[in-house]
Amino acid sequence: MVADKQRLLVIYGALKYRGIYRHHQDFDDLAQQAMGWYAEAYRDFPGSPEKDQSSFSHYAFQRIDWHLKDRFKRQKVRANHQRLYLDAEVNDENASEWLIDSDCDAALIERVAAQQLWRRLWPYLTQKENSYLRCVIELGLNNKEIAERWQTTPQAVSYVKKRVIEKARAIYSAPPNIA
Template sequence: MVADKQRLLVVYGALKYRGIYRSHQDFDDLAQQAMGWYAEAYRDFPGSPEKDQSSFSHYAFQRIDWHLKDRFKRQKVRANHQCLYLDAGLNGENVSEWLIDSDCDAALIERAAAQQLWRRLWPYLTQKENSYLRCVIELGLSNKEIAERWQTTPQAVSYVKKRVIEKARAIYSAPPNIA
C-alpha cells in the first residue's frame, strides 16, 4: 500500500514538475508511460528500493523527468522538421507556385490544399491529432489502416478525427484578426 502511494507521488510529481496536470489533453497517456519508466527505474536502481526508499524515489523521479524532457525535445524537433517540410511544399517547391501549374492533376491540388489547412492548424493540434493528419494527408491511410498502425480501435481514430474537425471549424469560424 505504501509502495503504491509512493509510486503515484513520484509519477504525478514528475508530471506536475513538467507542467502536465490532469487537465492536460495527454495526461493519461503520459501518466501511463511514466508508470513504465518508474518500473524501469525500480529494475535498474543500484541497491534495494525497499531499503532505501528516499534515494529510490529521487532516482525514479529524475529518470521520469529525463524521459519526459527527452520526449518533449523530440516532439519539438519533429514539429520543426515537419513545419519545414510543409512550408517547402511538395518536391521542395513552393505550394502556391505549383498550384498555378496547369500540369498538376486534381489529386495534387487537393493535397496542397490539405497541407495548407494542416499548416494553419498545426499549432492548435496535439501530437496525436497531427499524427492523424500526417497519416491521412501524406500517407493516404483510411481510419481503419490508421487504427491498425496505431494498434488501437477505429473508434479511437474517429475520436481523434472528430477533435481535428472541431478545431478546424473553430479556427475557420473565428472572426479574422484585424490589427
Template sequence: MAEGFAFLLADNRTRLIHGVLKSLYLRPTDDDYHDYFQEACLLFAEAYCDFPQNIANHETDLMHFAYQKIRWRLLDQRKRATWQQSCCECSLDSPALSPTQKELLFLDPASNSPLAVTAKNDLFARLATLCTKKQRDYLLSVVVRHMTDSEIARYYHVSRQNVYQWKRGVIKKARKLL
C-alpha cells in the first residue's frame, strides 16, 4: 500500500483523484469533498496493489484501472449515503407531519387496538383507491391473503416480473400517500 501512495503522490498523479471527484459532481467547497478525496487515495493504493501487470510498462492502463475502481466505489458510497439520508429524513419535529401521522408512527403494526386497526384499514382503503386494478389485486393478495410474490404470479397466471412491477407501483403510491 505504501508503494501505491508513493506512486500516487509522485508526478502530480492526484489529478486523477480530482478528476474522479469532478466526474461525481463533487466540488472542493462541498463538506464531504476531503473525506471522499482521502477515500479515493486509499482506493488508488488498493488498485495499485491489485493491478495485475507490470506498472512501469503499463502506467496508462493502471491509471484507467484505478480511475474506474475509484469512480465505481465512490459512486456506490454516494448512492448508499443518499439512500440512507432519504430514508432517515423524517423528524418528529417536522412541520410536514400532521398530528395524526405522528401518532401513527408510534403504533405497533401488530397491535389489534382499535386505533391501529382503524389506521391500517384507512391506509389500505386510501391506497386501494390510488392503485390500478392489477395493483389492487396485488395489494389484496398480500394484505388479505398473505401470499408471496411467486404465489401471486401463479394465482394470476403472470410472470414474477409483472408482479414485481405491480409491487413497485404500489410502493410508489404508498410513499406518495405517506
C-alpha cells in the first residue's frame, strides 16, 4: 500500500511540476504514459528500488520529468513549424517544399528555426549579442561554456541572453511593416 502511494506521489508530482493538473485536457493520457515511464525507471534503476526508496523516487521523478520536457519540446517545435508554414502563405503547388516529414529529427527543425531567427535578429543586435547567438546556435554551447570561452562570468552571459530575448520579443511583437 505504501509503495502504491509512493508511486502515485512520484507520478502526480512530476506532472504537477510541469504544470499538468487534473483539469488539463491531456491529464489522463499523460498520467498513463508517466506510469509507463515509472515502470521503465523501476526496471532501469541501478540497484534495488525497494531497498533505496528515496533514491529511486528521485530517479523515477527525474525520468518522468525528462520525458515530459522532451514531449513538450517536440510539441512546441511542431507548433512553431505549423505557424511558420501558415505565416508563409504558400500555395498548393509549392506546399510540399515547405512541409517537413513528421519523422524528421526535431533537433534539425529547431536548429533551422533558430538560424532563421538569428538572420532576422542580426541587424538589431550588438556584436556581443550576435556572438552569443553564434555560440548557442552554431556551436551548441550553454551559458557556462560561453562564459569560459569569453573569460567572463555566467551571470554576464545571462545578461547578454536576456537582452537578446528582449530584442527578439520586441521585434516579433511589433506589427509588420506594410508599405
